[in-house]
Each structure stands twice: as C-alpha cells, then as structure tokens.
Amino acid sequence: MQYEGVLTKMETEFASPIQYYMTFENSFLNVNQALDKNIEISFLGYQCLNCSKKKKIFRQGFCYDCFYSSPAVGDWIMRPELSTAHLGIADRDLDYETRVQLQPHIVYLALSSEIKVGVTRKTQVPTRWIDQGADEAVSIVEVPNRYLAGITEVALKDHFVDKTNWRKMLQNEVVSLDLMAERARIFERLPEEVRPYFNTDLNEHFVMKYPVLKFPKKVTGLNLEKTPNYEGRLVGVKGQYLIFEDGTVLNVRSYEGYVIGMNIS
Structure with a gap:
C-alpha cells in the first residue's frame, strides 16, 4: 500500500483500543491496520496548512508568514490566560477569536506520565486527551470561555x-x-471567579487504551529533515506518535505541513 500527501495530525476514534487514521487528499489509512507491518517513510517537501504554498514549515504546520499572521496560532492558543475576546479585544481577528474563545472549555487532569493539568474546548473531549497519550483523564470544571479556563490552569x-x-x-x-x-x-486551589463552576457531580472519568504491541525501553525521535528516508516495523501508536520496533518514534503532530511518501508492506 502506497500513500503520498501532506501530514496532518492523526484523526482518532474513542474505542478500545483507540482507532487512528491518517488522511491524505485522495486517500486515508486506518493506522491500526498497519501494526506489525513494515513502513517506509520518505520526506518529499512542504505545504503550509494555511496558505497551501510549498514554503518551509516554521511551526505548527504553518510557514513563517502565516504563523505570525493567522489567528489560528495566536499566543492565546498555547497560553489561554491571554485570551481577550470576552473583553471585545482582538489579538489578530476578533471574529475568529470570538468563535473559538467564547465557547465552553474544560479544565482537566490527565495521567500520561504524571498528573498534568490542561485546557481544551468541550468539543475536543476526549480527542485532546488521546492526542496527549493520556491513560486516564477527568474534568475539573466547565467554564464559558477560554480566559477562565486559562487562569484556572495557571x-x-x-x-x-x-x-x-x-x-x-x-x-x-x-x-x-x-x-x-x-x-x-x-x-480550594481554584481562582475565586471559577469556583462557582466547580461541579461535584461532574464525574467524567475517561480511560484510554492504545494500539501498542510493545512499548520501547528507549525512544529516539525521528527527524524527517535529517533522516528523509526511514524504514521500520510499526509496533504501536500512542498520542500522536508512531512507535517503531527499533525505538524510533515519529511525532506526526510535529511534522504537520510536511509532504511525505509512505509505503506499507
């Protein structure tokens, strides 16, 4: 089976185990079906996820120009406490920021290596936790905007x-x-303005099982620019990582916007 196209983060389906899908322009792959098979990956070029130009990817799948202009990658994405749409103040595009920031957000605890606190839009439950490779996750509070979630996380x-x-x-x-x-x-650790949103009946407890045949003892991240051609046997998928038998792992999310060729045998 041969595939070619622009890498984007793997789509997931909450099941036991989690189902993973890689989507390309004219095809898609259920990655679970590639377990225990040999995969060849070739780095072919770049394509910005925002402007679609074949420009070198800077961060998060965007070229340099788009990264510093698109509202989809404003500072408030990584630091939700910087959100200002609830005040009617724009960062880059108030219409976009209003749609994204002024919707229900969840502050959660997740267990992926140790207990982690994080923020996600309610619509991204449980996808966000799967993308992080969390084994378990629980919601703490549901708040009406990203700012309140951000100050809770802080x-x-x-x-x-x-x-x-x-x-x-x-x-x-x-x-x-x-x-x-x-x-x-x-x-007692919550900010005063968030405490009214604490719901003792919010008992969502998600447990995730990942399609992994064998966990590696040591891991080495695959750098597609330094190693443009790689071949290995796929033994697992967890978070947004492909795990290979030799301990090599590919963080698919880190290489969004990279054009690859992939052969599975």
Whole structure:
C-alpha cells in the first residue's frame, strides 16, 4: 500500500483500543491496520496548512508568514490566560477569536506520565486527551470561555505539571494515582471567579487504551529533515506518535505541513 500527501495530525476514534487514521487528499489509512507491518517513510517537501504554498514549515504546520499572521496560532492558543475576546479585544481577528474563545472549555487532569493539568474546548473531549497519550483523564470544571479556563490552569500549575513527558509516556512509565481523589481536593486551589463552576457531580472519568504491541525501553525521535528516508516495523501508536520496533518514534503532530511518501508492506 502506497500513500503520498501532506501530514496532518492523526484523526482518532474513542474505542478500545483507540482507532487512528491518517488522511491524505485522495486517500486515508486506518493506522491500526498497519501494526506489525513494515513502513517506509520518505520526506518529499512542504505545504503550509494555511496558505497551501510549498514554503518551509516554521511551526505548527504553518510557514513563517502565516504563523505570525493567522489567528489560528495566536499566543492565546498555547497560553489561554491571554485570551481577550470576552473583553471585545482582538489579538489578530476578533471574529475568529470570538468563535473559538467564547465557547465552553474544560479544565482537566490527565495521567500520561504524571498528573498534568490542561485546557481544551468541550468539543475536543476526549480527542485532546488521546492526542496527549493520556491513560486516564477527568474534568475539573466547565467554564464559558477560554480566559477562565486559562487562569484556572495557571493557578493549578503550582500543584501539577502542564506538559507531558513524552519519553515516559511512550515508554509507558506512568505513575499510579487516583485522579478522582486528586480532583476532590482541588476546589480550594481554584481562582475565586471559577469556583462557582466547580461541579461535584461532574464525574467524567475517561480511560484510554492504545494500539501498542510493545512499548520501547528507549525512544529516539525521528527527524524527517535529517533522516528523509526511514524504514521500520510499526509496533504501536500512542498520542500522536508512531512507535517503531527499533525505538524510533515519529511525532506526526510535529511534522504537520510536511509532504511525505509512505509505503506499507
């Protein structure tokens, strides 16, 4: 089976195990079906996800110009506490920012290597947790905008990490902790303006099982620019990573906007 096209983050389906799909312009691949098969990957070029020009990717699938102009990659994406649409203040495009920021957001605890606090739009549950490779996740509060979610995350960073240790996540070195018990202790740590949104009946507890035949003991990230041709046996998928038998891992999300060729045998 041969595929060619622009890499975008893998689409997922919440099942047991999680189902993964790579989508290209004229085809798609259920990645689970490629487990235990040999995959050849070739780096062929770039295509910006925003302007579609064949320009070198700068960050998040965007070329340099688009990264610094598109509202889809404003600073408030990574730092939700910087959101200002609730004040009617634009960052780059108020119409876009209003649509994205002024909708229900979830602040959550996820267990991917250790307990992590994070923010996601309600519409992205449980996709966000799958993309992070979390084994478990629970919602803390549901708030009406991104700003309130952001200041909640900032307050809780004193008690929980806000980034996943990707190596430990891929090696399945996950601490054993009770997320629901941690959630029950969290009320006093919330900002005053967020406490009314704390719902003791919000008992969503998601458990994720990933399609992994074997977890690696050591992992090495594949750099498509330094290694434009790679071949290996696929033994797992977790988060947005393809895991190969030799411990090589490809972070698909990191290479959005890269044009690749892929052969599966």
